[in-house]
Amino acid sequence: NAGVTQTPKFQVLKTGQSMTLQCAQDMxxxxxYWYRQDPGMGLRLIYYSASxxxxxxxxxxxxYNVSRLNKREFSLRLESAAPSQTSVYFCASRRxxxxxxxxxxxxxxTVV
Amino acid sequence: xxxxxxxxxxxxxxxxxxxxLRCNYSSSYSPSLFWYVQHPNKGLQxxxxxxxxxxxxxxxxxxxxxxxxSETSFHLTKPSAHMSDAAEYFCVVRIxxxxxxxxxxxxxxxxx
Numbered sequence: 592n593a594g595v596t597q598t599p600k601f602q603v604l605k606t607g608q609s610m611t612l613q614c615a616q617d618m619x620x621x622x623x624y625w626y627r628q629d630p631g632m633g634l635r636l637i638y639y640s641a642s643x644x645x646x647x648x649x650x651x652x653x654x655y656n657v658s659r660l661n662k663r664e665f666s667l668r669l670e671s672a673a674p675s676q677t678s679v680y681f682c683a684s685r686r687x688x689x690x691x692x693x694x695x696x697x698x699x700x701t702v703v
Numbered sequence: 704x705x706x707x708x709x710x711x712x713x714x715x716x717x718x719x720x721x722x723x724l725r726c727n728y729s730s731s732y733s734p735s736l737f738w739y740v741q742h743p744n745k746g747l748q749x750x751x752x753x754x755x756x757x758x759x760x761x762x763x764x765x766x767x768x769x770x771x772x773s774e775t776s777f778h779l780t781k782p783s784a785h786m787s788d789a790a791e792y793f794c795v796v797r798i799x800x801x802x803x804x805x806x807x808x809x810x811x812x813x814x815x
Binding site: 626692695697 | 712737739745746747748749752793801802803804805806807808
């Protein structure tokens, strides 16, 4: 049982480069989320998708775009990476109802 | 706005002694609260959740938390620490649209 799968696990980008972080879940969850984790700041919500075909901004959306490609997949795109986007990115999904999230294992991104 | 405050950035205990990780919440109504654990270089795992049922919530690995409305607290405890408990712990509140707001985290250090 895979749960939430994120790729890649590690990535180094140069300032100005673009890339897409991939996330897929196999639990038939409607809701999916992207968070970033920075030291001393906990996790902050970037974007979320309450259902297939919908996306909404979270707390820190600037510099990012997302696509909910289908029910399984929710990708996060950095169009022009900046050093401030160096972080660990977590994707999560949630079953409808009063349930907790299931998190992926994270993508560690460094922008130089 | 709903939020959580984790009162200690680091907590150090000896193996076999009790663990107390403190969390206070701010909410205008009865909140849904969670504790998540993150082991080094790993994703986040749900330890336990409070959703307005019993005020004493039991979680995995011997952890429990008590919801105290009068003190707006949701502290995490364990009677006897184990070396494998060394990790970062996040207190989390669920807000509108099922989004999560994370505390800044408490790193638990366990010495032999």
